[in-house]
Amino acid sequence: MIKKILKVLQKDFKTSRRDFMAAYIIMAPILIAIAIAVFTPGLNDTTVNLAMLESDDAAHIEYMEQFAKVEVFESVEDMEARVEKRDDIAALVPAGDSYEIVVQGNEPEAVPGYTKVLEALYQLGATKEETTAELMSFGHTVPPLKTMFVNMMISMTVMLAGMLIAISIVEEKTENTINAVNVTPLTQTGFVIGKSLFGGLTALAGIVIGLFITGYGDINWIMIILVGLSSMILSLVVGFIQGLTSDDLMEAASNVKMLFLPIAGSIAGYELLADKWQWTMYWSPFYWSYKANLLILSKTADWPTVLLCTGMVIALSLVVYFLARPKIREGLS
Amino acid sequence: MISVKNLSHLYNKEGKPAVNNISFEVEKGETFGFLGPSGAGKSTTQGVLTGLLKLQKGEVNVAGYDVSHVQNKRFNKIGVSFEQSNVYGKLTAKENLEFYAKLFDVETRDAQELIDLVGLSGKENVRAGEFSKGMKHRLTFARSMINNPELWFLDEPTTGLDPAIAATIKDIINAQKAKGTTAFLTTHNMYIADELCDRVAFIIDGEIKLIDTPKNLKLKYGQKLVDVEYLEGGKTKKETFKTIDEADRNKLAEVIKKHDIQTMHTKEATLEEIFIQVTGRGLV
Numbered sequence A: 001m002i003k004k005i006l007k008v009l010q011k012d013f014k015t016s017r018r019d020f021m022a023a024y025i026i027m028a029p030i031l032i033a034i035a036i037a038v039f040t041p042g043l044n045d046t047t048v049n050l051a052m053l054e055s056d057d058a059a060h061i062e063y064m065e066q067f068a069k070v071e072v073f074e075s076v077e078d079m080e081a082r083v084e085k086r087d088d089i090a091a092l093v094p095a096g097d098s099y100e101i102v103v104q105g106n107e108p109e110a111v112p113g114y115t116k117v118l119e120a121l122y123q124l125g126a127t128k129e130e131t132t133a134e135l136m137s138f139g140h141t142v143p144p145l146k147t148m149f150v151n152m153m154i155s156m157t158v159m160l161a162g163m164l165i166a167i168s169i170v171e172e173k174t175e176n177t178i179n180a181v182n183v184t185p186l187t188q189t190g191f192v193i194g195k196s197l198f199g200g201l202t203a204l205a206g207i208v209i210g211l212f213i214t215g216y217g218d219i220n221w222i223m224i225i226l227v228g229l230s231s232m233i234l235s236l237v238v239g240f241i242q243g244l245t246s247d248d249l250m251e252a253a254s255n256v257k258m259l260f261l262p263i264a265g266s267i268a269g270y271e272l273l274a275d276k277w278q279w280t281m282y283w284s285p286f287y288w289s290y291k292a293n294l295l296i297l298s299k300t301a302d303w304p305t306v307l308l309c310t311g312m313v314i315a316l317s318l319v320v321y322f323l324a325r326p327k328i329r330e331g332l333s
Numbered sequence B: 001m002i003s004v005k006n007l008s009h010l011y012n013k014e015g016k017p018a019v020n021n022i023s024f025e026v027e028k029g030e031t032f033g034f035l036g037p038s039g040a041g042k043s044t045t046q047g048v049l050t051g052l053l054k055l056q057k058g059e060v061n062v063a064g065y066d067v068s069h070v071q072n073k074r075f076n077k078i079g080v081s082f083e084q085s086n087v088y089g090k091l092t093a094k095e096n097l098e099f100y101a102k103l104f105d106v107e108t109r110d111a112q113e114l115i116d117l118v119g120l121s122g123k124e125n126v127r128a129g130e131f132s133k134g135m136k137h138r139l140t141f142a143r144s145m146i147n148n149p150e151l152w153f154l155d156e157p158t159t160g161l162d163p164a165i166a167a168t169i170k171d172i173i174n175a176q177k178a179k180g181t182t183a184f185l186t187t188h189n190m191y192i193a194d195e196l197c198d199r200v201a202f203i204i205d206g207e208i209k210l211i212d213t214p215k216n217l218k219l220k221y222g223q224k225l226v227d228v229e230y231l232e233g234g235k236t237k238k239e240t241f242k243t244i245d246e247a248d249r250n251k252l253a254e255v256i257k258k259h260d261i262q263t264m265h266t267k268e269a270t271l272e273e274i275f276i277q278v279t280g281r282g283l284v
């Protein structure tokens, strides 16, 4: 059975490479990743950016460099000009005995907060060894823009898995090859698994390549793959349903695009809703996977949280799957 | 090999049945033909027998398996050729066959050998999407043989093919037959039914009107036709009389008495003429 499933997988890879739309969908996450890498340089940090004066104490600068990305400037004006730029950076401006923290104003609170803590630690003479744990836990409250973009790319790619499946099923239907396969020893379940692997692995490869391109090669891969695969369940189910109910490629692909709404809604919900309203998004598997991915990307994820999120994703997706199963079975025969 | 009892099939609950209470048996090694015009219910029957359509009513046993219980491994013994060709347009002829072969658990035939057999030599690396309708049909036909089936379903195997290629297909079917393959063949072409089938069922409007060997049918209905050409008012007239029909016999006697006969011979009816006699309808 496994051999046959792999044959279906291989066949789908082959046909999709020869299909303009499928090939384009496969390339999409990579293109998005390149765009992110090109247009959001310097947003890669999981800690804050600090602007400091050249004339500052060398030991001070060195100390800060352990925890933050430090850029050195000749004058206060240069520093302020730098702060005005788009990304999140805080300037440490000497003011008499102490320092003032200058920020643009649109940074997350954590940026000046983190800077304040660093400065306090320096004043107290804390060493890196003693303080690492504490500082890291501050790190994750800094949501760099780039991590958010990359996380969105992952969500998109998961949706593309569904589109690929939908396209490949519509093709099997229009060419009626599905009937030819139905009179072989390959079971329906085998056929469904083969197709799912095709969509799933393609999307997973897109995610992995995209993460390398955007510079996230050093994250916990087991976690990201686990979350990636579980969040694909729903996309695959939707892909199957759309593939089976649509009669042409464009229709199928655009129906799968409808997934974009709950995905975008979940991301917006996670990013914008106040903590006390977060529960309103708990119904969405995309919410849980976005949350888990964000933690993994910022390297602050722990296994219990990741497993909780994965569990929620799987449970919610399975509910949809079991509701849709009769329809899938009917459509395949 | 096949046993069908009281099979009926409806596509829409309100409509009339596409297949209506048919029963027949196919012996091992036999080539059994379903002859009937388009829309008679031939493909529907094949669909139920191959499990592509769900059995609604009746008992159907195919190659030792009850079709109401899905068991995919039975397809190791079965080959199916479709009326509408269905191959992957994005795969080459060879890739199509090689992919399909891998889905079986039994020994399969070489893809190239089958491609050559159906006259597609040289086209093995061309994508099926670029094939003509007839070429796709031949590839679909070739594919149905890939697992050396004991039982072979052939839905209109020669329809739409040019005569030379149709002859090749007929030869292939005959060769398989000689090897002992059992075949269920549907066609609206009386020559195919006549040449290839051991027994033929006449099917029309979802009902089987009779089942017999082509030879018996001709013995029963065939020799009782008389073709006469005679002169009437300076013109040659041509008429066919049934010798079993009282009125026809009298008319024939009349013609012989009154007119100058030019030619006259009894003739063997074609299956189509017999079909018309039995069902009152033609094969188109």
Ligand SMILES: Nc1ncnc2c1ncn2[C@@H]1O[C@H](COP(=O)(O)OP(=O)(O)O)[C@@H](O)[C@H]1O
Pocket (backbone or CB within 6 Å): B011, B012, B018, B036, B037, B038, B039, B040, B041, B042, B043, B044, B045
């Ligand atoms: N998928 C279908 N849905 C509804 N009616 C169908 C379908 N397929 C066939 N029919 C109808 O069932 C009858 C038998 O069709 P079919 O079995 O294809 O005949 P044949 O193969 O003898 O030409 C026809 O009246 C046809 O219109």
Ligand SMILES: [Mg+2]
Pocket (backbone or CB within 6 Å): B039, B042, B043, B044, B083, B155, B156
């Ligand atoms: Mg038909």
